[in-house]
Amino acid sequence: MNTLQPVGADARLEIEIRRKSFEASRGGSIDVLHDLDFAVEQNEFACLIGPSGCGKTTTLRLLLGLDRDFEGRIKLPGAGEPRIGMVFQEPVLLPWRTVEENVRLALPKALHGRSLDHLFDALGLGKMRAFYPGELSLGLARRAALARALAIEPDLLVLDEPFVSLDEATAQQLRHLLLQVWSERPTTVLMVTHNLQEAIMLADRIIVLSPRPSHVVGSFLIRVPRQSRNAQVRSDILRSFHERFPTQL
Amino acid sequence: MSSFLLGTSSQGRTDKAAPGRNWGPLLTVAASIVVLAVAWQLTATLWPSRAFPPPLDVLRVMIRETASGEIPYHLAITLCRVAAAFLLAIVIGSAIGIFLGSHPRADRFLDPWVILSLNVPALVVIVLAYIWFGLNEVAAIGAVAFNKIPNVIVTMREGTRALDLRYADMAKVYRFGAFARLRHVLLPQLQPYLAAASRSGISLIWKIVLVVELLGRSNGVGFQINLYFQLFDVAAILAYTLAFVCVMLLIEILLVQPLEHASTRWRRRAT
Numbered sequence: 001m002n003t004l005q006p007v008g009a010d011a012r013l014e015i016e017i018r019r020k021s022f023e024a025s026r027g028g029s030i031d032v033l034h035d036l037d038f039a040v041e042q043n044e045f046a047c048l049i050g051p052s053g054c055g056k057t058t059t060l061r062l063l064l065g066l067d068r069d070f071e072g073r074i075k076l077p078g079a080g081e082p083r084i085g086m087v088f089q090e091p092v093l094l095p096w097r098t099v100e101e102n103v104r105l106a107l108p109k110a111l112h113g114r115s116l117d118h119l120f121d122a123l124g125l126g127k128m129r130a131f132y133p134g135e136l137s138l139g140l141a142r143r144a145a146l147a148r149a150l151a152i153e154p155d156l157l158v159l160d161e162p163f164v165s166l167d168e169a170t171a172q173q174l175r176h177l178l179l180q181v182w183s184e185r186p187t188t189v190l191m192v193t194h195n196l197q198e199a200i201m202l203a204d205r206i207i208v209l210s211p212r213p214s215h216v217v218g219s220f221l222i223r224v225p226r227q228s229r230n231a232q233v234r235s236d237i238l239r240s241f242h243e244r245f246p247t248q249l
Numbered sequence: 250m251s252s253f254l255l256g257t258s259s260q261g262r263t264d265k266a267a268p269g270r271n272w273g274p275l276l277t278v279a280a281s282i283v284v285l286a287v288a289w290q291l292t293a294t295l296w297p298s299r300a301f302p303p304p305l306d307v308l309r310v311m312i313r314e315t316a317s318g319e320i321p322y323h324l325a326i327t328l329c330r331v332a333a334a335f336l337l338a339i340v341i342g343s344a345i346g347i348f349l350g351s352h353p354r355a356d357r358f359l360d361p362w363v364i365l366s367l368n369v370p371a372l373v374v375i376v377l378a379y380i381w382f383g384l385n386e387v388a389a390i391g392a393v394a395f396n397k398i399p400n401v402i403v404t405m406r407e408g409t410r411a412l413d414l415r416y417a418d419m420a421k422v423y424r425f426g427a428f429a430r431l432r433h434v435l436l437p438q439l440q441p442y443l444a445a446a447s448r449s450g451i452s453l454i455w456k457i458v459l460v461v462e463l464l465g466r467s468n469g470v471g472f473q474i475n476l477y478f479q480l481f482d483v484a485a486i487l488a489y490t491l492a493f494v495c496v497m498l499l500i501e502i503l504l505v506q507p508l509e510h511a512s513t514r515w516r517r518r519a520t
Contacts, residue, residue, distance in 0.1 A: 064418075
């Protein structure tokens with residue numbers, strides 16, 4: 001008994017999951033999510049943070065429609081069939097298609113044949129369009145995955161730890177690229193991360209989840225504009241985050 | 250990253266194909282065939298027998314029968330049967346294999362059927378097909394295809410079990426249509442299994458087609474071989490066999506290998 005209904009006028013992402021459980025291999029069931037409620041406003045950049053195994057990726061799978069076996073309701077932003085741009089933990093590019101083909105295959109009919117020059121250039125992929133994913137470094141493959149998610153002009157951008165297992169310099173470069181492209185065409189973003197520093201750099205709001213069965217412990221609004229978040233400001237934000245959520249990393 | 254950019258065009262790509270063709274392996278193959286022919290000629294000269302004609306006699310029969318149109322006619326008939334049985338086996342076997350690979354419960358139920366049909370001797374299937382459906386083309390091609398289908402099922406089932414579900418998730422999120430999913434997600438992943446099934450399929454099928462022709466058709470290479478067996482004409486038997494093997498080799502070189510080459514292009518460029 002779940003509903004996954006896109007509603008026209010309202011551009012918020014609303015998640016109300018009463019219960020999501022998995023069957024254990026030894027019988028019985030494990031509750032992963034319980035009364036998990038939150039919303040992401042239009043063009044808001046929200047980060048979902050929580051302990052390992054608390055069901056962050058499960059939440060994303062539910063809202064992507066990859067798993068429909070749950071109790072509750074998810075309302076996607078955007079009219080009609082909302083477009084969701086997804087960046088998975090791994091790039092998940094088709095190895096037998098070039099970078100450009102990978103991006104073009106994801107385009108909805110309305111955007112077929114659109115020029116991708118600006119996007120590829122903005123992400124530094126201009127010279128990589130004809131490469132196969134196997135020829136790219138992980139950082140470049142991540143950029144290609146980001147290009148694919150942004151090319152469809154998404155109503156909702158979902159990022160599942162998109163910068164994990166990159167060296168810090170590359171990850172930081174990618175974060176800046178993401179912010180730059182996103183600020184050109186803002187859209188609603190939900191990003192899962194383990195990296196609190198990253199969340200403080202990117203997000204308008206950090207949503208903190210409890211251990212399993214997961215629910216929202218609280219949400220932390222960051223009002224400082226991104227361009228003003230220098231090292232000192234970030235460390236102040238981090239301190240006040242820790243004061244509010246002392247058990248979080 | 251900068252190493253990618255060295256010497257690349259504006260599209261960022263250079264072909265890695267060698268400028269000149271390497272003839273070494275081809276010469277080795279040619280030398281190997283010549284040595285085989287010479288050894289055959291020597292053996293046939295040292296121990297002359299009607300049952301073991303020298304290669305030149307076989308070649309003479311081959312030329313004579315080709316000129317009279319006999320070899321091309323029977324070869325064409327056999328090739329049509331091979332192609333029809335091959336297509337049937339690959340299409341039906343792949344469909345069942347993919348279904349079983351993605352539906353474990355159906356697979357558990359039908360697995361004994363697959364094992365049973367894997368172990369039914371080809372000859373039994375052929376004889377039963379001729380008895381049940383009569384000595385006709387449908388029975389002949391159906392029997393050959395039936396012999397191959399279980400092998401295709403098993404190979405494609407393995408391929409389907411090995412599918413990477415992340416690509417399916419990605420295709421779902423980005424709303425790929427059914428055709429795009431098949432063409433860009435499913436088939437490229439199944440390609441190595443399809444290639445293996447096709448390769449072993451074609452070599453098995455043409456051998457069984459000859460048996461089918463021998464038992465119940467009035468044309469084709471198998472029928473001719475049976476005819477010359479009655480006449481004890483070993484040179485003609487070898488002539489037909491060689492002609493057929495040559496055609497199958499040509500198919501392998503001109504069709505199968507280039508197709509495989511094209512479909513695995515991305516693998517070679519990836520480092």
